[in-house]
Amino acid sequence: MTTIERPAYKVIGSRPVRPDGVEKVTGKAQYAADPRPQGVVFGKILRSPHAHARIVSIDTSEAERHPGVLGIVTAADFPQAEDKVQDLGEGAVNLRELSDNILASEKVLYRGHAIAAVAAASPHEAEAAAQKIRVEYEVLTPVTNVLDAMREDAPLLNETRHTKMMGGQHSERPSNIAAYNQFKAGDADAGLAESDLVVEREFTTSMVHQGYIEPQSSTASWNADGTITIWTSTQGAFVVRAQVAEVLRIPVARIKVIPMEIGGGFGGKIPIYLDPVAALLSKKSGRPVKLSMNRTEVFEGTGPTSGTVISVKAGAKDGKLHAVQATLRYEAGAYPGSPVGAGAMTMLAPYDLEHVEIHTFDVVVNKPKTSAYRAPGSPAAAFAMESVVDELARTLKIDPLQFRLNSASKEGTKQVTGVPFARIGNEEVLNTAMTHPHYTAPIEGPYRGRGVASGYWFNGGMQSSVVVAVNPDGTVNLVEGSTDIGGTRASLAMQLAETLSIPYDAIRPIVADTDSIGHNDVTGGSRTTVASGMAVYQAGQDVIREMSSRAARLWSVTPEDVSYEDGVFHCLKDSTKELTFKELAAQGARTGGPIAGRASLVARGAGGAFGTHIVDVEVDPGTGKTTILRYTAVQDVGTAIHPSYVEGQIQGGVVQGIGWALNEEFVYDENGRMLNSSFLDYRMPTALDVPLIDAVIVEVPNPGHPYGVRGVGEVPIVPPLAAIANAVADATGHRFTQLPLSPRRLIEELDGGD
Amino acid sequence: MTRTHVETRLNGVERDFLCEPRQSLLEVLRDELGLTGTKEGCNNGNCGACSVILDGRIVNSCCVLAVEIEGQDLQTIEGVAHGDQLHPLQSAFLDEAALQCGICTPGFIMASKALLDREPDADEARIRHWLAGNLCRCTGYDKIVRAVRRAETAMEEMNA
Missing domain, CATH: 3.30.365.10 (Aldehyde oxidase/xanthine dehydrogenase, molybdopterin binding domain)
Incomplete structure (x- = not known):
C-alpha cells in the first residue's frame, strides 16, 4: 500500500x-426472490421470438381461460408515458421508451422484448398460460451490428428518429444514429503531421453482460387503499419508485419500494423491467405478485453494455503522446443512450496532450437496450487507446510505462471537456507500477508475454x-x-x-x-x-x-x-x-x-481515479487458449476505508475484465437471435481460470472529501482489456484488435494472420 | 397435479413433504419448505448458487427432482451453523471479506464444505478446481480461495 x-x-x-x-x-439474508407475502401468486412474461417486428395484434382470450390464471397485462394497460428524459444517475432515460421497453406497444425491437405478462397460482401455470397468448407479428429485417446500422440503407428501428447533433439540431434524414457529438482541442491533423510516429487501428468489442448472479425479481402488492408495495432487487430504491410513478402515473408517495439484498448489479440493476408489470398484475389479480426472470430472460431481456467499433489514429513526438484522432461508435441497443460520451471523456484521461479530436456515434440496433456496466463506456475506449499507446511505445522502443509517465496527466491538466483535473494520482500509480516486483521481474519463455494498461473513471x-x-x-x-x-x-x-x-x-x-x-x-x-x-x-x-x-x-x-x-x-x-x-x-x-x-x-468534489495493470500471459498456439499467469492491479483509491473490500472491488473488476478480454460476447445469428444465452455458453471466468489478483492500493487523498475517498469499484474493469491484449501481442507478436481473444479467434488470426 | 410424499433427512432432522413430480429440489426448498438460503442463479446447473450436499455429494439442487431425494440425507446452508456458532468456513468468509453481494455465498460455502469434509488439506489448485462449478461475479475468487485455506487451518487447529 x-x-x-x-x-x-x-x-x-x-x-x-x-x-x-x-x-x-x-x-x-433476504434477496429479491425470497419474500413470500401472504397470498402471493406468480407472474410470467411473454417475450418476442423476433429481433425486429411490428405487433399486429395480441389475443389473450385463450390464456385468460387457462386454469388458475388471475390476470393478464399488456402495454395497453399502461397509461401513455410522457416523452421526456429523466436522469437516473448512471444514464438518462426517456420515459416513453422506458415504458415501451418494459412492455412493447407497437414494435418489438429485440428478441426477448417483453410483450405481455400473466399471473397465476403457480409459476408453472403462469408459464403455461403465457404460451397461450397469441401474438401476430409482421416480421421486419433486423440490424444487429453497429456499422450495418449506421448505413444509409439500413432498416430503421424508429422511422421518426433523426440524429441529434451538437447544439440540439437534428439530421434531415431519419437514422439509427441517435446522436453525434465531438470533442476537440488543438489541431489534431497538424499534431499528427508533426508526429515522429503515427499508429492507426480499428478496434471491435462485442456486447457483454454484467453477469450478476441474481436474476431480476420483483414482488408487488397493489393494496386496497391504492398504495403499492414493491420488494425488488435494485441499485436504487428511490429510482425504482420514481420510474414506477412515471410509468404508472401514480404519485410518488403512494409507492413504497423495499430494497432487498441485491445479488450483484454492476450498473445493470438501475433500470426497471419487472416492477410496474408486477404492480399491474397485482392490481388485476388482487394478490401480491412475484415476477422473476430466468437466466435466458436476463441475457435477452435486460441491458448489457455496448458492442463497439472504435478507430484511433495517434501520434507520438519526443517520446510522448502528442495527437489523437478517434471515432467511437457504440451500440445503444434498442433505444438511444449508449455510454459513448463517457468513453470519449475517459480514454485520454491518463494523458496530457495538445491535439485531440474525438467523434462519437450513439447507434440503435436490434439488441437489448444497453444499461450501465461498471465504468460504462470506458473499458472499450481504453482497449482501443491503450492498445495504440502500447504499439507507439514498443515501436519507439520506450518502456510502455515510461511512455505513459512521459505523457501523464496531473493536477491542472485539461481533460477533453476542457475542465482541468483537480489533484489526481495518475503519476503515483504509474510510479508504483514501475517499481512493483511484478514489473521488475523478467518474463521468459515461448508464447509468454507481459502487457500493461491504464484506465480512468470519474467517480460519482x-x-x-x-x-x-x-x-x-x-x-x-x-x-x-x-x-x-x-x-x-x-x-x-x-x-x-x-x-x-x-x-x-x-x-x-x-x-x-x-x-x-x-x-x-x-x-x-x-x-x-x-x-x-x-x-x-x-x-x-x-x-x-x-x-x-x-x-x-x-x-x-x-x-x-x-x-x-x-x-x-x-x-x-x-x-x-x-x-x-x-x-x-x-x-x-x-x-x-x-x-x-x-x-x-x-x-460535490468527487475525485476521479486511475489504475494501471500489469499482466503476464501464456498463449497455447495449439489450442488458442490464453492463460493468465500473474496479475497486478495498482489503483489510486484516495483513502481505503476498509482495505479488504477495496481489494475485493479491484480483484472483482479485474476478473470481469479478464472475462471481457478473453471469452465473453453476445453471439447472434443472422435473424438477431442470441445463441449463447446461458452461463454454459456465455463463458464467465471461474475460480479455475484466474490466479490470485494482487491489488495494490495507492492513496492520494481526494481533497473534495472529508476522508479523502475517491471511490473504487469502476476503475479496475477499465485497464484489463488492453493490458491482456498487449500481453498477447507481446507473447505472439500479433496485434489483436477484436475482442474477445477467444481460442477460436487466436487460432484463426495466428494461423492466417499477417 | 398429484403430489408425491417424500421422506428425507434435512439438516439432521427427519422431515417429510409433498411435492409435484415436476418440481426441482431447489423449487421445493424455496417455495414449499421456506428454505430460501439456497439461491437460484441460472436454474440449469451452470452457476452453483443452489449447491446443497446430498448424501455427502455436492449437487446443484436445480438439477435434482425433489422426489429423487427420498430416503437421502440433505444438507443446506441453513444447517451449517449451530445457533450463533458459525462453521469455520462461515467465519473465514467473514474474516477474509470473501463475499460482496453475497448471493453466491451459500453455494460456495456448501461446495467448500463438501470439499473439506473429504479433503481437509486441499491446496489452492485443488480448491480452484473443485469450486469451478460455482460462479462469483463480485470477488474475482481471490478472497474466496483464501477463506477456504483459512478455514482449513482453523479446522485443523480445532481437531488438534
Missing part, C-alpha cells in the same frame, strides 16, 4: 467484519440523505438509503465511527425503504462510499453539535464552551467537567429529547 499525506485514523483503514455478514453466510457524487439516531446506551442507528452491493454498510458505519470517535461495533447501519429516509440516488458510479460517506460525516458533525449543546445545557455554559475530542465532551470553562459520548447519550431525555443528526446533500 502506498500512502501519500494521510492523517492518522482510528477506524478508517481497519478491517472489521461487515454488519450484514453473518446473515449472508448463514442464508438468512449525486444525492444522499442519512439520519443518525443516538440511543440512550450510546449505540447509534445509522439510517441510510443506499443499497449495499458490496460492503457499504461497513464503509459508511466506519466513517461515522471515525467522525463520532466511537467504536465501529456501536453503530448499526440500516438500508431503509423509500418511506423511511429522504431520497438517495443509486448505488452506482462508485459514489456510495464517497457521497453517502460525506452525508454520514455531516450527520455525524450534526450529532456532535447537538450533543455539545446538550452538554452546555447541563453545565450552564454556551455550546461554544464545549469541545469534543476522542469520544469525550469537555467544558472549556471548567476542566473538571467532562462527559463521554455514552454518558451524554444517556442524558437525552433530560436535556431536550432524543438526540439525532441528519444530512441531505448533492455531493
Whole structure:
C-alpha cells in the first residue's frame, strides 16, 4: 500500500467484519426472490421470438381461460408515458421508451422484448398460460451490428428518429444514429503531421453482460387503499419508485419500494423491467405478485453494455503522446443512450496532450437496450487507446510505462471537456507500477508475454440523505438509503465511527425503504462510499453539535464552551467537567429529547481515479487458449476505508475484465437471435481460470472529501482489456484488435494472420 | 397435479413433504419448505448458487427432482451453523471479506464444505478446481480461495 499525506485514523483503514455478514453466510439474508407475502401468486412474461417486428395484434382470450390464471397485462394497460428524459444517475432515460421497453406497444425491437405478462397460482401455470397468448407479428429485417446500422440503407428501428447533433439540431434524414457529438482541442491533423510516429487501428468489442448472479425479481402488492408495495432487487430504491410513478402515473408517495439484498448489479440493476408489470398484475389479480426472470430472460431481456467499433489514429513526438484522432461508435441497443460520451471523456484521461479530436456515434440496433456496466463506456475506449499507446511505445522502443509517465496527466491538466483535473494520482500509480516486483521481474519463455494498461473513471457524487439516531446506551442507528452491493454498510458505519470517535461495533447501519429516509440516488458510479460517506460525516458533525449543546445545557455554559475530542465532551470553562459520548447519550431525555443528526446533500468534489495493470500471459498456439499467469492491479483509491473490500472491488473488476478480454460476447445469428444465452455458453471466468489478483492500493487523498475517498469499484474493469491484449501481442507478436481473444479467434488470426 | 410424499433427512432432522413430480429440489426448498438460503442463479446447473450436499455429494439442487431425494440425507446452508456458532468456513468468509453481494455465498460455502469434509488439506489448485462449478461475479475468487485455506487451518487447529 502506498500512502501519500494521510492523517492518522482510528477506524478508517481497519478491517472489521461487515454488519450484514453473518446473515449472508448463514442464508438468512433476504434477496429479491425470497419474500413470500401472504397470498402471493406468480407472474410470467411473454417475450418476442423476433429481433425486429411490428405487433399486429395480441389475443389473450385463450390464456385468460387457462386454469388458475388471475390476470393478464399488456402495454395497453399502461397509461401513455410522457416523452421526456429523466436522469437516473448512471444514464438518462426517456420515459416513453422506458415504458415501451418494459412492455412493447407497437414494435418489438429485440428478441426477448417483453410483450405481455400473466399471473397465476403457480409459476408453472403462469408459464403455461403465457404460451397461450397469441401474438401476430409482421416480421421486419433486423440490424444487429453497429456499422450495418449506421448505413444509409439500413432498416430503421424508429422511422421518426433523426440524429441529434451538437447544439440540439437534428439530421434531415431519419437514422439509427441517435446522436453525434465531438470533442476537440488543438489541431489534431497538424499534431499528427508533426508526429515522429503515427499508429492507426480499428478496434471491435462485442456486447457483454454484467453477469450478476441474481436474476431480476420483483414482488408487488397493489393494496386496497391504492398504495403499492414493491420488494425488488435494485441499485436504487428511490429510482425504482420514481420510474414506477412515471410509468404508472401514480404519485410518488403512494409507492413504497423495499430494497432487498441485491445479488450483484454492476450498473445493470438501475433500470426497471419487472416492477410496474408486477404492480399491474397485482392490481388485476388482487394478490401480491412475484415476477422473476430466468437466466435466458436476463441475457435477452435486460441491458448489457455496448458492442463497439472504435478507430484511433495517434501520434507520438519526443517520446510522448502528442495527437489523437478517434471515432467511437457504440451500440445503444434498442433505444438511444449508449455510454459513448463517457468513453470519449475517459480514454485520454491518463494523458496530457495538445491535439485531440474525438467523434462519437450513439447507434440503435436490434439488441437489448444497453444499461450501465461498471465504468460504462470506458473499458472499450481504453482497449482501443491503450492498445495504440502500447504499439507507439514498443515501436519507439520506450518502456510502455515510461511512455505513459512521459505523457501523464496531473493536477491542472485539461481533460477533453476542457475542465482541468483537480489533484489526481495518475503519476503515483504509474510510479508504483514501475517499481512493483511484478514489473521488475523478467518474463521468459515461448508464447509468454507481459502487457500493461491504464484506465480512468470519474467517480460519482449525486444525492444522499442519512439520519443518525443516538440511543440512550450510546449505540447509534445509522439510517441510510443506499443499497449495499458490496460492503457499504461497513464503509459508511466506519466513517461515522471515525467522525463520532466511537467504536465501529456501536453503530448499526440500516438500508431503509423509500418511506423511511429522504431520497438517495443509486448505488452506482462508485459514489456510495464517497457521497453517502460525506452525508454520514455531516450527520455525524450534526450529532456532535447537538450533543455539545446538550452538554452546555447541563453545565450552564454556551455550546461554544464545549469541545469534543476522542469520544469525550469537555467544558472549556471548567476542566473538571467532562462527559463521554455514552454518558451524554444517556442524558437525552433530560436535556431536550432524543438526540439525532441528519444530512441531505448533492455531493460535490468527487475525485476521479486511475489504475494501471500489469499482466503476464501464456498463449497455447495449439489450442488458442490464453492463460493468465500473474496479475497486478495498482489503483489510486484516495483513502481505503476498509482495505479488504477495496481489494475485493479491484480483484472483482479485474476478473470481469479478464472475462471481457478473453471469452465473453453476445453471439447472434443472422435473424438477431442470441445463441449463447446461458452461463454454459456465455463463458464467465471461474475460480479455475484466474490466479490470485494482487491489488495494490495507492492513496492520494481526494481533497473534495472529508476522508479523502475517491471511490473504487469502476476503475479496475477499465485497464484489463488492453493490458491482456498487449500481453498477447507481446507473447505472439500479433496485434489483436477484436475482442474477445477467444481460442477460436487466436487460432484463426495466428494461423492466417499477417 | 398429484403430489408425491417424500421422506428425507434435512439438516439432521427427519422431515417429510409433498411435492409435484415436476418440481426441482431447489423449487421445493424455496417455495414449499421456506428454505430460501439456497439461491437460484441460472436454474440449469451452470452457476452453483443452489449447491446443497446430498448424501455427502455436492449437487446443484436445480438439477435434482425433489422426489429423487427420498430416503437421502440433505444438507443446506441453513444447517451449517449451530445457533450463533458459525462453521469455520462461515467465519473465514467473514474474516477474509470473501463475499460482496453475497448471493453466491451459500453455494460456495456448501461446495467448500463438501470439499473439506473429504479433503481437509486441499491446496489452492485443488480448491480452484473443485469450486469451478460455482460462479462469483463480485470477488474475482481471490478472497474466496483464501477463506477456504483459512478455514482449513482453523479446522485443523480445532481437531488438534
